[in-house]
Amino acid sequence: MAPQAKLSVPTIGNLPHAHRLPVTHREVVRTFSKLSRQSLLSLAQQWLSRKTRDFCRPYLYADQDPDLGDDDAQFDPAHSYEELQEIYKELGLRKGGRKEVVDRMLEGDWRNGISMYQLATAEIQYLLDHPGALRWNAKRLAKIQHSKTRVKDMEVTNDSEHLPRFQAQTFMANLARELSPLMKGHYLIIRIKTMPLTLLRVYIHDSPYGTESSVATTDTHAPDGAKSVFFVWPDGSPFVYVSVATHMGQVVGEEARHLRDIVLHAIPKAFSRPSSRYELQNTNFTARTLQALLTFRGPGKSNAAAGGWSIFADNSFSQNALDFLTAPRPVETGNGASKEEPSSENKAGKGHPKRILVQGETPEVKRRKEIAEGRFGTSAKENDGQGIERFEVRIDDPFPAIFNNGVRQEDAALAQPSKRGRKGRPSLLDRSLEEIAESQRDDTWAPDVRVTFQGSHVFAGIRQLVEQGVIDGEKMPGWMTGEAAVTVGAVKHGRIRTKGSVPGV
């Protein structure tokens, strides 16, 4: 694998891993100032390991220019990689501030510059340390339908393949071919050990030159925008997560956004092969944490079983077929008095979440809790790490002639309706021409009503409101439980419209 790629580098002109940025470069300063001491030390160890030494050459004693007196240098250069590794190991063993480590790195061991590889791994480290640092948009790689291949695509045979195949090397070569005439970039594809995904970081360098000096110059008049885009491929699924154009919390200028779009458009092309072309489709899902993305657009069982249906995905509903015990589990119930209750609760959860057995005088609170349990299942728990920060719907129902119950209930549901600035960028929720034509044909008037829920974990919040009796849990429409598994959608007749969408995404 290695030799071919080595040869192909000059022809397609990517920025190599070893290109260095000066330590005063904006990106370097920004990234290093955010990392914790622990992360910095672990990064240093990785950089000094034998595999990656070539990209992360530190300033060693041998590099010293004998003509120049180095008396004023704050840090003495080390003599070997091993010595440096020892130094960083020692730093890791004792306590101290992170400033000490940053100074040692930027002014001492890597005073000659931070390589592209180092910057990339540092940013990825920050991302892994702070999973909520970026907003992600989930897209789907879908095959472009072609009348000739349609029948064949739907066939399921012994060796048919329905997912796009991801080969890092081929993909990189294709992507670079697409992009190098337009811009230069530095690419790093990396497997993440703690989560089942592959991450690609693209450092966008808006210049026709790929030389080290052109990378190093900081454009003074250019807007201080994000230079990197992240793409994530979860294993064994057709989805791609694209980082929304903010740089760890900073907004990106128009120019940078264009470049980012170019990269985005090149992704499906790099996946395509002759006679199987791919495109990126929107899946109406945006979230901050990768954990939430993996739950709703991941490879596992939970994609199409959100909200109350989550009981089917985890095994709270389906007990093992060889589990014959109907008596309560010994671990769950301590005393014999509650023997009847848990079993009846279990029964209520099985397929009849709405019908909760209320025995005698159950307090109202308990009833509401049970309703919430039935509607939300095991999902929408606080601190489950699967929070969605923003949930937007457009109500597409025609304006009712008489006020009925439904309207009142929706009013109650608006926990924090936010006013949308109508002059902003076009929203995904804006009606398409097709939809406008449809509503005109029906000869009804549907006002443009939009509801936005915002918070750290929207559905956990709604669940709490149900438990406290603010929302009537039984009359609440299903989309408010998050079972549609989208963050943007249009509601008609109380259901999120699923026109043309794939079952369960």
Place this chain on the structure above:
Amino acid sequence: MATMEMEDIDNQIRDLRTRISHLQAHRANLTTALLSAPHLPTRLQQRPVSKPIHAKKALKAVQKQQARNVKNIYRACAGVTAYKVKDPDPNAVDGGNILGVRIEVEIDGHFVETYHVLLHRPNPKNKIGLKVHKHTIPTCIPLLQLAKTHLPQMTRDSSTMPEQNITKFAQKLRKELVSWHLRRTAIGQLRVEAGLPAPVSNKEEETKTAPAMGKVLNAFISDDEDESDEDEPRRRGRAGPNKIVDIEADESVREITVTWSNGRAGRMVVTKDGEVERGVVRTVDGTRVTEMERKAVGRIEGLVARLMGN
């Protein structure tokens, strides 16, 4: 002195707790066995009792247990079972009636996983037309393709009802799921045969010690790439047989990557029923090892044995 006593008492309490939970588990087992006894309901009804309310309660417990027994027997023996669900959404189509299909996957005498497909009837014009509503099928199973073939939907302008075959759909889906699980088990077995540690699952300890970043996939660098980490012994140039240092497969186990200690790498394509169709093996400098490629073809279970048996 006091601390000793305290510790002693703590130990006693812990012992008692475990004893209690053991006994409770035992009681639950005995209850199940007792309630499953044949002819129990008839005997309960015939025997005169002082308080009829107790007999009623007992009868209820027996009926519940026997319902469970019947259910489990069907699930265990049939593998695919159907059940009814009520959608709690007040706006659900068709009054919230939902047909659930439950698929059991059993491997080596264990029920390893359960999958559900929930179907509803969204079209008021086509009363028997089923559509996938929710499901828990992983993305590497071609559910959409199967649904399109076996559960075609009525289009807006067509007046005829398309023919649906739910049995065929469930059969094919089960086949896909079981073969996927079998392939995954086979990979685990191959790793054991090659003497590799079990693949890292999402263990907490692992995330703490090892750096979260894994292998860089586009780092084509130094000549001593295959020397790998420092903790791995230097194998290059050492005499003796090559060892397999890694066996990996993608999520759907359709492609296996084998890495040898001398940098040789192979990639094999597997069909769904577990046949290695073809493979490419290259040495570290890029030349193909056709002999190995020929050896790789065959059943997935014997892959390591075939590759190792030089």
